[in-house]
Amino acid sequence: MDVVNGFTCLCPSGSPACSSSGDLCDSGPCVNEGTCIDVPGGFTCQCPAGYDGPTCDSVARCLLTNDQSDVLIVVSVEQAVYLPGDLIEYGCPDGYHLSGSATRYCRSDFSWSGHEPECVMEDRASTAHCVLTLNSSDVLTIVAGQQAVYLPGDSVEYACPDGYHLRGSATRICQADSKWSGQPAECLMTSLRSDGRAVPVVPIVSGIGAVIFFAVVLAIAITFFIRKRTASYGDELVNTPDVAYRTSKDLFMGGTYAEAKETTNEPIYQDSIL
Template identity: 20%
Template sequence: MQVGAWTYSYSEKDYEWDEARTYCQTFFTDLVAIQNKEEIEYLNRTLPYHNKYYWIGIRKLKGTWTWVGTNKTLTKEATNWATREPNNRGSNQDCVEIYIKRLSEAGKWNDEPCTKKKKALCYKASCQPLLCGLHGECVEVIQSYRCECHPGFEGDNCENAVTCPVLSAPKHGELNCSHPHGNFTFSSTCDFSCQPGFELMGPQSRECTAVGNWTGDSPQCKAPWLLLKVCSFYISAISCSVLSAPEHGELNCSHPHGNFAFASMCDFSCQPGFELMGPQSHECMAMGNWTGEIPQCKGRAAVRALESH
């Protein structure tokens, strides 16, 4: 019998359950695995009546009803037992038959001793290895198959990773990302850092999740004087030592965040007849120190004497 992408078959001869499975695995794929009510209705409608019914691919293994083809436990939601079944009457009823065209409860299941003889109900799968790629599982359905994608993947064959919004570096910061499945997709991770003089507020790293959003909130890079807010006013910024003009010189400073605080800039110059020895500008750094050494103003005669030596 052809059903869309795969076939059902049954044996002419009656077998014990183990023999029935060997028959199915030899000529087809395995004993049938019932997956939904539509499949049950199809089987009951198309299979011929047999007074001993048909074996299917469920067996009790170590006390648990299990789909033998996939070695997956039968879930409560997927059960299709007949009334008062399974009851293990008489013990050792560890195999399962399906009632086909039974006057009552047609299509339902019953547990039976595995040594009883019934027809083998087999299927030949259309699902092949890697049909759903590396990120999905192939599932047989009536008239077709479908790919059940692993978390974080989508598409007819689970070929696409779920995407997350594109991230960008925060102001005064940097962004470094790794993308195992494509730019800003599932499992991408992005690390954040800040430029000198700024501190990171928020998570250092974020990851793209299986549902297409990022873990954590967007971080920001804040200057230290903006990080310390107490009782509605700001604590003073990181400061450097107070500078003064060199002898015979002048000092001109700008203080964007307070006198001689972080980012203050000081320019040095000399009076007429003197030359500047050392850097012309100094900046107050985030660690509270000035760039360069303090310059001096030397008379031009002294400078020429130094240069002559």
């Protein structure tokens, strides 16, 4: 048979008069990383897992549709190829809940069982959360974890500017009961001593705390004053000098009034003479 620029022979299979011109695998007929093998009268393809067909162009696996913008997480051991019988498990990050099937199996028809999973954003404000209260006039600063809503497991870190020191917990975690761990954080002003060392300044209490504080101080002061007066009065009683009382009869039994006065150093009180 004439062909352009030459001729070719149509030979019966196995005829010695004809020979194969070239290797049929040189053209790379196998796709999807299939391996081409020469065989008498043609070639065959050895296909990798998940592919099938004469040239490995048929998909024989369960395909995953991954959207890069999706927050859906594969929590099981991720595989390159899912064959019938393989399973996959999904999850969602904090702030989302899973809609659909959390676990799916690759079926024999190369489709997935269950329903397509997706992560749906939660309305954080309507769920149980920890409330963070900050006074706008306070110098306390959030250095990490600042957000609009704090769900259980979320954390926040505090710090104070120069001239202040932190009292309470520097890191607090939102707990399952919607309460914060640790102690409330606050910034206390720091003063300097004569040697340059910082000394914390105790804040002045206010509100009902101030009333209680000053009531206690006043009670202590009154108690101290009463005890001091009582002790002073007792000292006066103990140190009172002995006084000799003489009647007119006693004075004049031994002599005149003047003589009796000279014979004693004790004060003499003269009663009225009837």
